[in-house]
Amino acid sequence: MPMQPASTEIASRAAAIIDELKDLEGPLLPILHEIQEEFGHVPQAALSVIADGLNLSRAEVHGVVTFYHDFRARPAGRHVLKLCQAEACQSMGSDAVAAKVKQLLGIGFHETTRDGSVTLEPVYCLGLCACSPSAMLDGEVIGRLDDEKIEEIVAEVRS
Amino acid sequence: MIPRIYIPGDSGALALGAEKVAKAIEKELAERGVEAKIVRNGSRGAYFLEPMVEVATAEGRVAYGPVKPSDVKSLFDSGFLKGAPHKRWLGAPDKIPFLAKQTRLTFARCGVIDPLSLDNYKAHGGLKGLHNAVAMAPADIVKQVTESGLRGRGGAGFPTGIKWKTVLDTASDRKYIVCNADEGDSATFADRMIMEGDPFVLIEGMAIAGIATGATKGFVYIRSEYPHAVATMNKAVEIARKHGVLGVNVLGSPNAFDMEIRVGAGAYVCGEETSLLNSLEGKRGVVRAKPPLPAIQGLFGKPTVINNVISLASVPIIMDKGAAFYKDFGMGRSRGTIPIQIAGNVKHGGLFETAFGLTLGEIVDDIGGGTASGRPVKAVQVGGPLGAYFPRALFDTPFDYEAFAAKDGLIGHAGLTVFDDTADMLKQARFAMEFCAIESCGKCTPCRIGSTRGVEVLDKVASGIEAEKNLALVTDLCNTMKFGSLCALGGFTPYPVMSSITHFPEDFKPAPTRVAAE
Numbered sequence: 290m291p292m293q294p295a296s297t298e299i300a301s302r303a304a305a306i307i308d309e310l311k312d313l314e315g316p317l318l319p320i321l322h323e324i325q326e327e328f329g330h331v332p333q334a335a336l337s338v339i340a341d342g343l344n345l346s347r348a349e350v351h352g353v354v355t356f357y358h359d360f361r362a363r364p365a366g367r368h369v370l371k372l373c374q375a376e377a378c379q380s381m382g383s384d385a386v387a388a389k390v391k392q393l394l395g396i397g398f399h400e401t402t403r404d405g406s407v408t409l410e411p412v413y414c415l416g417l418c419a420c421s422p423s424a425m426l427d428g429e430v431i432g433r434l435d436d437e438k439i440e441e442i443v444a445e446v447r448s
Numbered sequence: 449m450i451p452r453i454y455i456p457g458d459s460g461a462l463a464l465g466a467e468k469v470a471k472a473i474e475k476e477l478a479e480r481g482v483e484a485k486i487v488r489n490g491s492r493g494a495y496f497l498e499p500m501v502e503v504a505t506a507e508g509r510v511a512y513g514p515v516k517p518s519d520v521k522s523l524f525d526s527g528f529l530k531g532a533p534h535k536r537w538l539g540a541p542d543k544i545p546f547l548a549k550q551t552r553l554t555f556a557r558c559g560v561i562d563p564l565s566l567d568n569y570k571a572h573g574g575l576k577g578l579h580n581a582v583a584m585a586p587a588d589i590v591k592q593v594t595e596s597g598l599r600g601r602g603g604a605g606f607p608t609g610i611k612w613k614t615v616l617d618t619a620s621d622r623k624y625i626v627c628n629a630d631e632g633d634s635a636t637f638a639d640r641m642i643m644e645g646d647p648f649v650l651i652e653g654m655a656i657a658g659i660a661t662g663a664t665k666g667f668v669y670i671r672s673e674y675p676h677a678v679a680t681m682n683k684a685v686e687i688a689r690k691h692g693v694l695g696v697n698v699l700g701s702p703n704a705f706d707m708e709i710r711v712g713a714g715a716y717v718c719g720e721e722t723s724l725l726n727s728l729e730g731k732r733g734v735v736r737a738k739p740p741l742p743a744i745q746g747l748f749g750k751p752t753v754i755n756n757v758i759s760l761a762s763v764p765i766i767m768d769k770g771a772a773f774y775k776d777f778g779m780g781r782s783r784g785t786i787p788i789q790i791a792g793n794v795k796h797g798g799l800f801e802t803a804f805g806l807t808l809g810e811i812v813d814d815i816g817g818g819t820a821s822g823r824p825v826k827a828v829q830v831g832g833p834l835g836a837y838f839p840r841a842l843f844d845t846p847f848d849y850e851a852f853a854a855k856d857g858l859i860g861h862a863g864l865t866v867f868d869d870t871a872d873m874l875k876q877a878r879f880a881m882e883f884c885a886i887e888s889c890g891k892c893t894p895c896r897i898g899s900t901r902g903v904e905v906l907d908k909v910a911s912g913i914e915a916e917k918n919l920a921l922v923t924d925l926c927n928t929m930k931f932g933s934l935c936a937l938g939g940f941t942p943y944p945v946m947s948s949i950t951h952f953p954e955d956f957k958p959a960p961t962r963v964a965a966e
Contacts, residue, residue: 296475313708313855314665314748319731322672322711343730356732356889357713359672376829379879380792380867381820413716413833413883416637417463418863419495419790419797428675432463 296334297304302327303335307342315351319338321360358392365408368446371425374411376412377418386422386434391445407446450483451529453500454509456559458644459676460637464514472520472580473501473724480524491647492559493545494800503733504542505531511544512536526559546796546815551777553614553785557800558645563899564683566691567646575693577770578766581656582701588658590616593652594762595771597762598785601638602628602719602756603831603860603936605849606803608763611753614743615661618751623663625654625730626747626754629670629677630712630719633832635863638799639757643677647684648693648759651707653760655698655745657753658769662822665749666707668757669724672714673871681709716887720935721754723889734889735935756861758787777803782848792865809843812866823868827876827952831860832881834940836947837867837876855945858940878906880944884937894929895938901943903923909956919949 301369306323310316324335331354331414342348354360355430372387393396395407401408426442470486473806477484485690491498500513501523510531519536523654538544552558556815561568569575579588594609600934603730615623627650632640642650654666665745670678688694696704715733718724722736725747746752766774775783788811790797795817812828819825827837828937836857838845845855852859867876881902886894902925908918915932926942933939949956 302686314727315710315730317712318713318727353730356734357715359712359714375883376833376876376879377634377792377863377865379876380865380871383816393457396920404610412673413887414457414632414634414636414641415463416631417460418635418637418793418865419799420463420498420794421792425673430463430676437838 292332296332298335299328300338303332303338304342307339311342313326317345317350318379321354321357331362333362345355366405368407368427369410370407370442370446371410371412373413373415373417373420373421377414378422381421383422385425385437389434389436390443393439394446417446450485452485452487452504453529453889454487454489454504456491456499456638457676458491458498459640459674460558461491461498461500461502462497462676463470464495464498465842468517469499469501469515469520469686472517476520476524477953482524482527482529487562489561490558490563491641491673492541492547492810493555493641494603494796495542495798496796497544497546498539500541500559501540502533503529507531509541511538511541513538516597520817538770546673546798546800549815550801551803552801553774553777554649554758555642555646555787555799556765557649558642563645563680564687564695565646566648566687566797567773571779573768574648574764574888575652575699577764578652578693578699580767582699582703582825586616586660586662587599589656589767592771592882593660593678593766595775596761597771597778597781598762598766598774599782599849600756600788600860601758601762603633603858605859608755611743612657612857613751614659614741615663616753617941620636620751622665622748622750623661624667624750624752625657625663625707625745626683626725626752627654627666627757627760627845628719628721628724629674629757630724631757631861632671632716632719633861633863635829635865636789636861637791638678638789638862640674641799642757642761643674644680646779648682648688650681650757651684651688653763654707655694655705656693656763657755659698659701659703661751661753663751663753664704664706666705667728668707669710669712669718669728671712671718678709678711685709715889717750717882717889717935720937722935724755732889734891735937737934749752758861777850779803779805779846782850786847786862787858789861789863791863793819793821793868794864794866795820804846804848808845808847808864809840810840811864812843814868816864819866819868821868821870822871825866826869826871827867827873827948829865829867829876830863831858831943832863833880834858834936834943835860835863835960836943836949837873837952837963839953841951854948856943858943873948873955874906877945877948878910879904880941881906884941888937892932892934892938893936894932895934896935897940898925898938899928902929902941922949963965
């Protein structure tokens, strides 16, 4: 049975990444990060390629991928908004911030808006604990969230 | 001399708008045709004043803050390049009370220098410790670190020198230095600040550790939530390699040491040393049973020093100024300085490096200035998500490993989260269990199952279902988790839970009683 073109392409791009990184000591996490960077998620089709490349079983690779919160099974929205929900942010009202963002976007945590514009995720500490409540939008850090900043963020991800 | 403007590139400052301020300053310089050099320094840690912009004048540095982009035009108009008065004027940064009261040993350069200028680093005393170390016998370096009294700043407080001695004394063809930069505890940001603000001090500390123990390879495992720290450390390692600080001949000596930066993947438990090692090896971040100690069988089964960022970053000054100098600070068995991170609902939040021994009350009320909301302080969680909640009644506890342990608490990585009187301690206790359930690696039952059962039982308490009986059950469960878990995640989750129950019993009364009591 011929393989789907998409998976052959994934396999060849994944193989190139594995080739480049496999000589590192303990190469699996760096490889998974690169794969996620390349595809926006860790595609199923890449798992057996990684397993072959590193002489692991596919189950071992699957076990590692699913252990870590960062690795996605499917692509995220165009933007990823992470709201800190840890104690320092809780003391400054992160619950209310999350409720407001959820209401404005119409989604809950670990969900993506139907138009694919944004994925909302909780995060447990961004190290911005003296600037709570905090968030990260596509890798950019935002502190002391208030209604004005929340509305700005929502407008930005919607545009 | 062209004027120099310092605008922090630290994540905390960026989160408060430092990038926009930098853009506004660049634009203003261009429009006015003024020449100036912009340095993106780290943060000095007074986050209530960030973004804090500094200018170098003939009389020294002058700080302005917190600067908003809309202030920039008027700053130029009033002549801030010469240090002139302005509504944001703060004067000499080291005279700002929050900073003037500190004893900066580990963080001496953080926020002062250009983080990626090795010359700047050397001009401020950098590499002196490493220069001394390459001229010494490994055992003598270990002896000096042991005598300094330095204890692991990650939370466990294990004597650093003793750990190093075990690795030195274990024969092997290969040894490793692993830096734990998986700073996942809420209220802590000291590791992030030093990696972003003074990365060479960590590199220097790791190189010294390598020479002291015979390890030739180092890894820094940084959490993925810290992209700026990862970027700065990667650049700093490149620079250090290029200038012979790392490589086959460290500072021209016969000692070889090189290192790599690795990025975590969002698992809190990887801050636990053995699961961090598994993660570095490319496995699930599952905790390992001890023994064997990582010092004997660590990364890839080889003898491994695994230290926190601040422990390693404190080594250069010990090797520069001597064990006695460092040991002179502190109290009891807690020697040297500790970077206390004051966070949460607090007026003057930030990093405060000081000798051990200040009381919790002094830190929260005098230095932190009380709550940001202006309401009374109800509780302070010390030591991150696994630390105990302390009420005002315990504010006389001195900041010291043993003193906190005696009050059923821990100082952990020295982060403090302040809560005002709107905090619901039952909710906080439930969160501690919930967080443990989310982050448990799943290897041991007390942590994996206990945390989920803990959430359920606390929910029953909240709903007023047999509150007394269920509280007794939580206490029993906490006892099992404390003594039956493999690592600190399950073992310490009882601290926030039990301290909430013990010190704030009114929050655990059944709902009707709580309403009636109000």
